[in-house]
Amino acid sequence: MNYYAIKAIYLHEMDRLWRTLFQSILSPVVSTSLYFIVFGSVIGGMVPQVDGVSYGSFIVPGLLMLTLLTQSLSNSSFGIYMPKFSGSIYEILAAPISSFEIVIGFVGASATKSLIVGSIILITATFFAEVRIDHPFVMVFLLVLTCLTFSLFGFLIGILSENFEQLQVIPLIVVTPLVFLGGSLYSIEMLPEFWQQVSYFNPVVYLINGMRWAFYGVSDINIWTSVFTMLGFLLICIVSTIFILTKGYRIKS
Amino acid sequence: MLETLISIKNLSKTYNNSFEALKSVNLEINKGEIFALLGPNGAGKTTMISIICGLVRPTSGEVKVNGSDIVSEYKITRSQIGYVPQELTLEQFETVFQNVSYTRGLYGKSSNPKHIEKILKDLSLWDKKSMRLGQLSGGMKRRVLIAKALSHEPSVLFLDEPTAGVDVELRQDMWRIVEKLRQSGVTIILTTHYIEEAEAIADRVGVIDNGEMIVVDETSKLISRMGQKKLTIQLQEKVMQLPESLAKYNLELASDGFSLAYSYDKESKQTGITNLLQQVKDSGMKLSDLKTEQGTLEDIFVSLVHKEKK
Ligand SMILES: Nc1ncnc2c1ncn2[C@@H]1O[C@H](COP(=O)(O)OP(=O)(O)OP(=O)(O)O)[C@@H](O)[C@H]1O
Ligand SMILES: [Mg+2]
Numbered sequence: 275m276n277y278y279a280i281k282a283i284y285l286h287e288m289d290r291l292w293r294t295l296f297q298s299i300l301s302p303v304v305s306t307s308l309y310f311i312v313f314g315s316v317i318g319g320m321v322p323q324v325d326g327v328s329y330g331s332f333i334v335p336g337l338l339m340l341t342l343l344t345q346s347l348s349n350s351s352f353g354i355y356m357p358k359f360s361g362s363i364y365e366i367l368a369a370p371i372s373s374f375e376i377v378i379g380f381v382g383a384s385a386t387k388s389l390i391v392g393s394i395i396l397i398t399a400t401f402f403a404e405v406r407i408d409h410p411f412v413m414v415f416l417l418v419l420t421c422l423t424f425s426l427f428g429f430l431i432g433i434l435s436e437n438f439e440q441l442q443v444i445p446l447i448v449v450t451p452l453v454f455l456g457g458s459l460y461s462i463e464m465l466p467e468f469w470q471q472v473s474y475f476n477p478v479v480y481l482i483n484g485m486r487w488a489f490y491g492v493s494d495i496n497i498w499t500s501v502f503t504m505l506g507f508l509l510i511c512i513v514s515t516i517f518i519l520t521k522g523y524r525i526k527s
Numbered sequence: 528m529l530e531t532l533i534s535i536k537n538l539s540k541t542y543n544n545s546f547e548a549l550k551s552v553n554l555e556i557n558k559g560e561i562f563a564l565l566g567p568n569g570a571g572k573t574t575m576i577s578i579i580c581g582l583v584r585p586t587s588g589e590v591k592v593n594g595s596d597i598v599s600e601y602k603i604t605r606s607q608i609g610y611v612p613q614e615l616t617l618e619q620f621e622t623v624f625q626n627v628s629y630t631r632g633l634y635g636k637s638s639n640p641k642h643i644e645k646i647l648k649d650l651s652l653w654d655k656k657s658m659r660l661g662q663l664s665g666g667m668k669r670r671v672l673i674a675k676a677l678s679h680e681p682s683v684l685f686l687d688e689p690t691a692g693v694d695v696e697l698r699q700d701m702w703r704i705v706e707k708l709r710q711s712g713v714t715i716i717l718t719t720h721y722i723e724e725a726e727a728i729a730d731r732v733g734v735i736d737n738g739e740m741i742v743v744d745e746t747s748k749l750i751s752r753m754g755q756k757k758l759t760i761q762l763q764e765k766v767m768q769l770p771e772s773l774a775k776y777n778l779e780l781a782s783d784g785f786s787l788a789y790s791y792d793k794e795s796k797q798t799g800i801t802n803l804l805q806q807v808k809d810s811g812m813k814l815s816d817l818k819t820e821q822g823t824l825e826d827i828f829v830s831l832v833h834k835e836k837k
Binding site (some may be wrong): 276277278279281282283285286289290293356357360361362364365366367368369370371372526527 | 542630
């Protein structure tokens, strides 16, 4: 293992975070705060308790997941796309590093950043709603799992994208709808029967409900089903990454 | 006894299953030498270097660096190689020092600020160490790329057109740096379009065209072996058109009409000079002066590449 290389990539990526600290952290904090103000306070005032907690508290796990997911995706997709775009990726390709080591460096840094932002969001949330965490270990486990999985997914998007449009299109047209329809702002039991059934095909539903269980011990879905669905998705990402990197697809001719 | 450092056997590269950029190239690079790769645009120089450095996959053939295979033992070969790309590909926002240290890390070396400092000083970059890469001029960026390539103390250095778009002073700096590196035992392979550059610093040159290695030889030998000589005949009176009888000599008539140039191979038994002069006289032209010159690498290059095209 080329540990120095992993460390170099990891720190190099983290450096980008410190350089852009303000926007990296400020923008998710602002947007999450807006969600709490608009949904939590305004709508929450009209909605009775959901699953035994106030609406404001109910949306905390969902919003946290939403942030983790979008942050992880954008961190790692930009992280690998930028050197491709500037051409500086040549030095990673010419260095004595395996694909596996490259992935650990990039995905590790992206996941770390998302965890930092996630923690700040969680702290922010406590200013707007009462937050309770019934299963802290499960919560941390799910946080880490989500950050890793979606950082890996973002890495794939970054590798496969040939231009900025493609880089942004997947998060925009695939992920955003899935997240909104993933029950971050409502319980899927509130949906009509048909849409409830459709929701079970949305992986984000499992994610958000898993997190909600970790917070309040309530969920539309069994916690194990959630965990295994997420592990399954992680596995798919890992296999695709290995496949693409061993083929050198869109990086090496 | 010369020791082979890099051995390239039947190396071919076909891009996108259609374009053959390298056609079964064979080449050996000796330890400690400066090797210049010459060739017109699109000849395959960058492709060849990129394969050895791991940026492009070979289609077939084999390359060994210090006895290790570049594909199956890439970790061993790449850690010995420093590579300076043709394009100025750098990120924008990092500082010079950070970025050079980063490359060292990528090559699996523990950080060594002293060594980085030495390289930056050698390349006159020390006062720029805290500048962001995006703020540097082209020539400085080129130096940063070289600093990066040297950051992990490689034993082989590939320089893809190190002096393209570089001013005269920096070019001579570059030559000095290359010479210094060679003295410290580094083997250097560089590509260039400037033939006088190859003549000035390379021990050996290889000429590549259309993906084929046309000739490889010691620079001085190549010049004397392939060296054409040029005979210039000055005329007393202006000539508008060459007579039929001189057609077979491939003479070049100067645009002012006052001189003829004849190229010949000085090694051959019959240079054709005697007959030429006889026929010039017979056709009624009057000579005012004669001059012969040794051909340069540039002439050789042009004639080689020209022959290929035919
Ligand atoms: N990634 C690629 N995909 C397809 N064709 C390529 C690719 N890279 C290079 N080529 C082609 O291969 C040929 C050789 O290119 P290469 O860059 O090796 O030439 P070169 O000798 O370095 O030229 P120059 O002096 O202009 O730098 C060219 O015709 C080029 O168009
Ligand atoms: Mg080139």
